[in-house]
Amino acid sequence: MAILVTGGLGYIGSHTVVELLNNNFDVVIVDDLSNSERFILKNIEEITGKKPAFYPFDLKRKELLTQVFDAHEITGCINFAASKAVGESQLKPVDYYENNLFSLINILQEFKERQISNFIFSSSCTVYGQADQMPIDENTPLKMPESVYGKTKQMGEEILTDFAKAYHRKISLLRYFNPIGAHPSAKLGELPIGIPNNLVPYVMQTAAGVREKLSVWGDDYPTEDGTAVRDYIYVVDLAKAHVAALQKLINDPSEETLVDIYNLGTGKGSSVLEVVKAFEIANNVEVPYQICKRREGDITIAYAHVDKAEKELSWKAGTPLEEALRTVWEWQKYLESRNT
Numbered sequence: 001m002a003i004l005v006t007g008g009l010g011y012i013g014s015h016t017v018v019e020l021l022n023n024n025f026d027v028v029i030v031d032d033l034s035n036s037e038r039f040i041l042k043n044i045e046e047i048t049g050k051k052p053a054f055y056p057f058d059l060k061r062k063e064l065l066t067q068v069f070d071a072h073e074i075t076g077c078i079n080f081a082a083s084k085a086v087g088e089s090q091l092k093p094v095d096y097y098e099n100n101l102f103s104l105i106n107i108l109q110e111f112k113e114r115q116i117s118n119f120i121f122s123s124s125c126t127v128y129g130q131a132d133q134m135p136i137d138e139n140t141p142l143k144m145p146e147s148v149y150g151k152t153k154q155m156g157e158e159i160l161t162d163f164a165k166a167y168h169r170k171i172s173l174l175r176y177f178n179p180i181g182a183h184p185s186a187k188l189g190e191l192p193i194g195i196p197n198n199l200v201p202y203v204m205q206t207a208a209g210v211r212e213k214l215s216v217w218g219d220d221y222p223t224e225d226g227t228a229v230r231d232y233i234y235v236v237d238l239a240k241a242h243v244a245a246l247q248k249l250i251n252d253p254s255e256e257t258l259v260d261i262y263n264l265g266t267g268k269g270s271s272v273l274e275v276v277k278a279f280e281i282a283n284n285v286e287v288p289y290q291i292c293k294r295r296e297g298d299i300t301i302a303y304a305h306v307d308k309a310e311k312e313l314s315w316k317a318g319t320p321l322e323e324a325l326r327t328v329w330e331w332q333k334y335l336e337s338r339n340t
């Protein structure tokens with residue numbers, strides 16, 4: 001009995017694979033290495049002392065996916081594989097729809113034919129757009145996301161919900177807030193491929209001197225210090241939520257459809273400048289920055305109402321922001337040591 005983890009060498013995927021292996025799940029990874037590298041697999045093996053099965057191919061290649069299902073007794077899937085750059089998704093909408101939705105449908109065809117249940121989907125708080133009230137709970141009405149990337153997440157949720165209802169399967173839709181940080185071993189983290197879009201990788205590279213200055217996108221938001229507020233969740237806490245969500249699906253005794261939806265965050269909002277300051281204090285480094293105009297498509301504020309996940313999954317994102325940011329700096333030092 002094995003869990004298929006697509007995108008299992010990616011940022012959140014690799015941390016989740018470690019947690020699954022530590023909880024004695026057998027893991028089968030499919031990852032096309034479009035946003036990762038092979039040393040991540042080696043590092044997963046070093047951290048856990050276990051060797052997951054690994055298949056390097058693109059999930060759009062249905063015939064290869066069928067072979068994986070023939071070779072392993074798959075009993076569930078955590079689907080991370082997806083393109084995720086918001087800006088790029090606006091420029092390449094057809095590629096984003098193709099990549100993010102065809103791969104999902106190919107897996108669901110296998111699940112449908114082989115009577116498999118237990119599907120966990122990486123969704124995003126982007127499905128709420130700018131919510132009218134904080135904190136955001138799971139009953140908050142969805143808004144059409146501004147980006148094509150966000151639309152693929154919302155469509156993915158709908159496809160999965162229809163799948164679960166029609167075939168009486170169990171699924172979990174996990175809406176992540178802003179994942180940050182690296183593994184405490186410093187052997188896993190977000191790989192710096194290209195210029196970072198997200199705040200924390202950019203802060204990391206600025207502190208390291210790779211980038212000259214951080215651009216803070218807007219200080220005229222209606223927030224305490226004028227910069228936008230997000231809910232930054234430590235990636236290892238997030239990874240653990242996947243294991244808890246999977247165990248809940250597997251242990252559900254009924255034969256009925258189950259559609260779980262959870263917001264995964266800390267419940268606390270931090271502004272851009274608070275993150276910059278926390279990074280400086282945590283790591284005793286300087287992060288030069290300049291205030292710039294707002295970034296198009298950005299919302300003002302988003303933080304999660306976390307009671308549902310905490311109660312139903314017996315889980316909590318308890319790692320403080322500064323501790324998470326310390327792991328980021330350790331990861332940067334590890335990356336530098338690899339390059340020398």
Ligand code: UFG
Pocket residue numbers: 084086124125126149150177178197198199200202214215216217218228229230272295298299
């Ligand atoms: N920010 C900066 N400078 C930067 C990068 C980011 O000031 O160089 C600011 C942003 O304007 C925003 C905050 O830092 O206010 C967080 O930005 P991120 O890009 O790290 O994260 P977002 O909240 O914009 O993105 C998240 C997810 C995406 C998702 C998006 C939807 O990472 O996957 O929410 O809004 F699509």
